[in-house]
Amino acid sequence: MRAARSPGPSRLIWMFTIGPIDLASIGSYAGQSPRCSMVPPSGQGAAVMNRILPPAGPPRVLALAQLVNSLGDGAYYACSALFFTRIVGLSPTQVGLGLTLAWGTGMLAGVPMGHLADRWGPRRTALLLALLTAAALSAFLVVRSFPAFLVAACAYACCQAGLTSARQALLAGLDPEATPLRPAVDVPAGQLLLMPAAWGGYAGVKVATVAPGNPERGLPRIQGVYLLLDGRTLAPLAALPGIALTSLRTPAVSALAVRHLAPQGAASLLVFGTGPQAWGHVIALREVRPVERVTVAGRDQDRAAAFAGRCRALGLEAAVAAGPDRTRRAVAEADLIACCTGARTPLFPGGLVKDDAVVVAVGSHEPAARELDGDLIARATVVVEARGAALAEAGDLITPLSAGMITDGHIAGNLADLVGGGVIPGAGPGVFKSVGMAWEDLVVAAAAYRKWAASR
The missing domain is CATH 3.40.50.720 (NAD(P)-binding Rossmann-like Domain)
Structure with a gap:
């Protein structure tokens, strides 16, 4: 078994959450430096905002929606105890026990609800669960006994757990099936490939070349360059060497x-x-x-x-x-x-x-x-x-x-x-x-x- 290594300063954390990788070693083996030509964000404040906030566009809107939802949950927890004890007539012990069991059920429901979002798509799942959450909340208005309260609370917690999973999928914003196919143009020496994509606060395009005869010349078979753009203005942000990027x-x-x-x-x-x-x-x-x-x-x-x-x-x-x-x-x-x-x-x-x-x-x-x-x-x-x-x-x-x-x-x-x-x-x-x-x-x-x- 190989011992774990401590990541050094040149390591880039993979977006696929699988661990660190030494970008410099791959770039040097590919024959190109992994250095990029970068356009800095305007001002120190922009760097701080980039670090704290999610990308501009739908991910940022969804993050704001999640914040508003969390504030609403806090208000619900504070007011629901008064409603169920003074209006419905439940004891504080019943309310505490019911909410504990409900949120325990919601935790267990999180994984299958996440699978549902993968199967049905996050948007459709989020819409369905939002409607079911509203229905579960409405059911509290007619609750007059502990068993009915427990059923309604469990339904609400399960819907909330699934809604959180669906929101996280929407925040990720990536659907592999939605990516357009790349055009490939045959040229005498091989192929030219154009690979555009947009996600969150970014857009970009890679121009790649495939030259089957290059290895015999001591050159890489695949070469290219990547241009990263701001997703809102399409202003250029960075130019990256295609070999280093593809090799990563x-x-x-x-x-x-x-x-x-x-x-x-x-x-x-x-x-x-x-x-x-x-x-x-x-x-x-x-x-x-x-x-x-x-x-x-x-x-x-x-x-x-x-x-x-x-x-x-x-x-x-x-x-x-x-x-x-x-x-x-x-x-x-x-x-x-x-x-x-x-x-x-x-x-x-x-x-x-x-x-x-x-x-x-x-x-x-x-x-x-x-x-x-x-x-x-x-x-x-x-x-x-x-x-x-x-x-x-x-x-x-x-x-x-x-x-x-x-x-x-x-x-x-x-x-x-x-x-x-x-x-x-x-x-x-x-x-x-x-x-x-x-x-x-x-x-x-x-x-x-x-x-x-x-x-x-």
């Missing part, structure tokens, strides 16, 4: 999925690829699981050996899977498998993967390219960032779907479903297929900017 957010999203899919004791990791994403996944996955052994599979054996050496420098056992036989054996033994390549055909036979293993595939985002075969997809619990994006861009899913090996309903859920507890694992392995989405870049870029602004 993609492993972070994968680690979030692994945290919820993989067994707690997953200790062996097989990595396909030797580029920035492969390295980022080694760093990220060992933050959420006790990874002790890393096996590297790459086309260039020299680069694979150098990659294994970097893993050993972190205190990990590391080896290179040289040749098809060793690669197949590594697949069969691995607890975690990270596919971070530009491959257009499956990297290994899916039937070799253990039933309790978790496979992450992040290398392809084209309908005709895939790293995983249909056999693995068909027997796996499959989670994606968003169903719409995966069914439009993920060849790992589109190919077996076209061949009739799976149906649309084979996807067990998206990231929101997974985190909310809505994904039920099957008997086979887990698979997380990522194509990369604009909201992920925006969340991480906004977090970096807020951290920078707060330090001014």
Whole structure:
């Protein structure tokens, strides 16, 4: 078991709440500094406000609504005791016991109510529970006995617990399915990708390039730049190097999925690829699981050996899977498998993967390219960032779907479903297929900017 490390000053706390990551190490491995060109907020007061208040727009309005609701709750608690004892005729002991039991019931109802918000959507759930809360409060007007009071109080507490969960989901303001698909333009050297998104007080766009021939030139396959904007005025706030940003957010999203899919004791990791994403996944996955052994599979054996050496420098056992036989054996033994390549055909036979293993595939985002075969997809619990994006861009899913090996309903859920507890694992392995989405870049870029602004 690896001992916990104390985060240093250069560490950025992931927005996905999975722990700290050293942005400098990923940026340096990618060949770019993680430094950003920032436009400071106007005045010292703006920095303080950015630190205290939620982002401008709907999140700030919802936070104000929550404040007003809390003040109303306080007034309710103070006045209800007088109403129930002097008007209804209950004893103080009955009122205290009833409210205690009611709020205990509300605490237990919080989790299933949160799942309801994940399933129905936070807006619809919040509206329904607000109406039910009003009905429960109205019921107090006709209460004339302790049993009736207890039923009404429990109903009110449960509705309030669910309403709080729905408000928190609305404050988060992120729906993976609502993110627009990115346009991709083919050019002679590869592809140009445009990835815009808006959330809370921020908007942003990443211009990314994919050049398949770059690794042979000693250059990154994926490059780009990110422009972070103020959500209200669309004024530029920061320009961030695309490689450093992508090398941070993609492993972070994968680690979030692994945290919820993989067994707690997953200790062996097989990595396909030797580029920035492969390295980022080694760093990220060992933050959420006790990874002790890393096996590297790459086309260039020299680069694979150098990659294994970097893993050993972190205190990990590391080896290179040289040749098809060793690669197949590594697949069969691995607890975690990270596919971070530009491959257009499956990297290994899916039937070799253990039933309790978790496979992450992040290398392809084209309908005709895939790293995983249909056999693995068909027997796996499959989670994606968003169903719409995966069914439009993920060849790992589109190919077996076209061949009739799976149906649309084979996807067990998206990231929101997974985190909310809505994904039920099957008997086979887990698979997380990522194509990369604009909201992920925006969340991480906004977090970096807020951290920078707060330090001014």
